Amino acid sequence: DAKTTQPNSMESNEEEPVHLPCNHSTISGTDYIHWYRQLPSQGPEYVIHGLTSNVNNRMASLAIAEDRKSSTLILHRATLRDAAVYYCIRNSDDKIIFGKGTRLHILP
């Protein structure tokens, strides 16, 4: 049981920011929030993870709600290469359990 909820699909225009939401209302205090993405015909790829504070790396930013019941992955400037399925994951007991993810379509 992935215990996260994400929209099935989203669309965004190229070169615009994308905000991918995730609900994890039953998250415990020690569960990390991870994001992975999977491009067509490839294995999943790590994007970012965090616990309480917002996180930034070269790929994306992760905004975590103060109550930790939701989070948002932010791609600051989407490109066609960002079209993928994005998975939001609660890391419980050091196990990465995937849900169904959000399929992100980028429009040129």
Add this chain to the structure above:
Amino acid sequence: ETGVTQSPTHLIKTRGQQVTLRCSSQSGHNTVSWYQQALGQGPQFIFQYYREEENGRGNFPPRFSGLQFPNYSSELNVNALELDDSALYLCASSPPGLTGELFFGEGSRLTVL
């Protein structure tokens, strides 16, 4: 630095047969996880190995078994293959410490006829 490699990339088996899939973890990584991904679905966690011991298992029957070797490479064995076992099998390795970052291979696509 060599990434996670899996073999074979594709294979076809028939119902009732047995299959062994192999995974070489990334250098320095001591944890290996296996996932099954059916077409159009997210990866399903099969099990995880840490220092040659299974330390977590998903909802898969005992005919799915694994091994991890002293060099941290790993095998996934599936006995008595069923049609529903047709899927992409993904291996992921992770380094020591609770970084939470998994490094995935490209997968082995198994077709059961």
